[in-house]
Structures are given as structure tokens and as C-alpha cells.
Amino acid sequence: MLxxxxxxxxxxxxxxxxxxxxxxxxxxxxxxxxxxxxGQALELLAEHxxxxxxxxxxxxxxxxxxxxAKMRENGIKVPAVLVTAYGDVPNAVKAMKLxxxxxLQKPLRPNDLRDIADEITRRDGRPEDPTDTFNAHxxxxxxxxxxxxxxxxxxxxxxxxxxxxKSVEAFNLASVLAEIN
Numbered sequence: 001m002l003x004x005x006x007x008x009x010x011x012x013x014x015x016x017x018x019x020x021x022x023x024x025x026x027x028x029x030x031x032x033x034x035x036x037x038x039g040q041a042l043e044l045l046a047e048h049x050x051x052x053x054x055x056x057x058x059x060x061x062x063x064x065x066x067x068x069a070k071m072r073e074n075g076i077k078v079p080a081v082l083v084t085a086y087g088d089v090p091n092a093v094k095a096m097k098l099x100x101x102x103x104l105q106k107p108l109r110p111n112d113l114r115d116i117a118d119e120i121t122r123r124d125g126r127p128e129d130p131t132d133t134f135n136a137h138x139x140x141x142x143x144x145x146x147x148x149x150x151x152x153x154x155x156x157x158x159x160x161x162x163x164x165x166k167s168v169e170a171f172n173l174a175s176v177l178a179e180i181n
Contacts, residue, residue: 006051006121007031009078011041011067013059017106021054024110025117038062042070050078051121054113057084057091065091068098079120079146083108092172093179101146103176134163138170145177153177 035041055064085106092103137160144153
């Protein structure tokens with residue numbers, strides 16, 4: 001059976017960011033498309049199917065949150081991650097309400113970007129299968145949050161924090177969940 005590359009769309013107005021993300025993902029055999037603006041991204045999303053969209057929060061014209069809202073309005077359900085150099089809880093809350101899977105801060109190390117892309121493309125469409133590990137519960141919490149299952153997200157997050165009470169990522173997710181509810 002031939003391995004089919006998973007398509008990823010990178011939307012960022014900075015050429016160096018796009019190049020870094022492209023390089024990190026192509027080494028793992030992702031088929032990477034790039035858009036320099038939200039308008040160009042919407043055109044690509046209408047023409048192709050993607051396993052993941054990586055959206056820059058701050059872009060001229062339509063920003064990443066507005067792009068995500070437009071995607072959802074148009075029925076485009078591609079898993080999306082927002083990336084920004086300016087992380088803050090209110091924007092993370094807005095992103096999660098719009099169905100973003102994660103909200104990440106630049107700079108991203110190539111390995112971190114690959115891990116996130118692998119995690120999202122692996123879990124997308126799979127039934128929830130939590131094992132009793134910190135990472136499994138954190139992934140399940142993010143998935144439940146993305147699906148709007150806030151009670152289940154909270155249960156997984158509590159279990160994740162029991163297993164790793166010092167996780168900054170889990171505490172950030174907890175604050176996002178608290179803002180949503």
C-alpha cells in the first residue's frame with residue numbers, strides 16, 4: 001500500500017515562518033501548501049482537502065481568528081491550530097470556541113511542530129482511546145474541548161493534572177476551559 005502524504009496548510013504572512021514550518025513538516029513527508037493571507041487560504045481550502053491548517057493569529061487584513069471563523073461559517077471543518085508570538089488567554093478562548101485544536105506560541109521548535117502535527121493528524125477522526133497516561137488524557141481533553149464536550153474535557157484535564165501537577169500546558173488548557181464555561 002502506498003503511503004499518502006497528509007496535506008497541511010500553513011497560513012502566515014512571514015516568509016521565514018512559512019519556510020521553517022514547511023521544512024519541519026516536509027521532513028516527515030507532509031504535503032505542505034502555503035498561503036500568505038487569509039483570502040489565499042480560503043481559496044486553497046475550497047480547492048483541496050487538508051489534514052491540518054496552521055494559522056498565524058496576527059496577519060494584515062483578516063487575522064487568524066477571523067479566518068477560522070470564516071472557515072467554520074463556510075463549513076470547512078479542517079483541524080486548525082493558531083500560532084502567535086503574542087499568546088494570551090482571551091484569544092485562546094476565542095480560538096477554542098471556534099473549534100481550534102490548539103493555540104501555540106512562537107517560536108516553535110521543529111520537533112514540537114512535527115509532534116503537534118502528528119498528534120492532530122493521528123487523532124483526527126479516531127474514536128477516543130484514553131489510556132492512563134498524562135499525554136493521553138491531555139490529548140483527550142483537547143479533543144473533547146474541540147468537540148464542545150466540556151464536561152468530558154474537564155474530567156480528562158483533571159486526570160492529566162493528577163498525573164502531572166506541574167504541567168504548564170495543562171494549566172493553560174484549564175484556564176481556557178474555565179473561560180469557556
